[in-house]
Amino acid sequence: xxxxxxxxxxxxxxxxxxxxxxxRLILFSEKRAAGILMLMVVFLMAFRRTIPLYRLLDGDVxxxxxxxxxxxxxxxxxxxxxxxxxxxxxxxxQTLSGLLPICSSCKKIRDDKGYWTQIExxxxxxxxxxxxxxxCPDCTERL
Numbered sequence: 058x059x060x061x062x063x064x065x066x067x068x069x070x071x072x073x074x075x076x077x078x079x080x081r082l083i084l085f086s087e088k089r090a091a092g093i094l095m096l097m098v099v100f101l102m103a104f105r106r107t108i109p110l111y112r113l114l115d116g117d118v119x120x121x122x123x124x125x126x127x128x129x130x131x132x133x134x135x136x137x138x139x140x141x142x143x144x145x146x147x148x149x150x151q152t153l154s155g156l157l158p159i160c161s162s163c164k165k166i167r168d169d170k171g172y173w174t175q176i177e178x179x180x181x182x183x184x185x186x187x188x189x190x191x192x193c194p195d196c197t198e199r200l
Contacts, residue, residue, distance in 0.1 A: 062110070064126040065130075066110070067133075069103060069107070072106065075133070075136050076100065078137070078140040078141055080092070097141070121175050
């Protein structure tokens with residue numbers, strides 16, 4: 058095996074790992090559009106990397122620029138790091154949006170199934186927010 062062939066194979070392996078991260082984002086997250094976009098980018102880059110690999114394995118005598126192959130491998134590694142970071146960032150983002158029906162007296166929120174839930178439980182179940190309770194100065198005076 059030649060050095061360019063090893064570098065190309067390493068680059069493809071890193072891109073396959075990036076594709077795996079994107080696929081997990083599609084399957085296990087609500088952010089499917091972001092995962093599909095990332096998967097498309099990875100597959101296009103991997104397809105581009107297979108051209109010199111095919112030529113080398115086919116026995117074509119072509120001149121492979123070793124510096125360009127090392128740069129491509131570095132880009133593949135940075136792509137993998139970026140994909141892992143973006144995957145963690147996207148899966149950690151959970152936003153509440155839309156109209157929330159809330160009781161003006163007890164401040165419970167009506168969920169999609171019609172049940173009334175405490176606001177703290179509703180937000181905790183739909184985000185990564187945690188609550189700690191206290192009493193504000195106005196309520197302290199009132200109580």
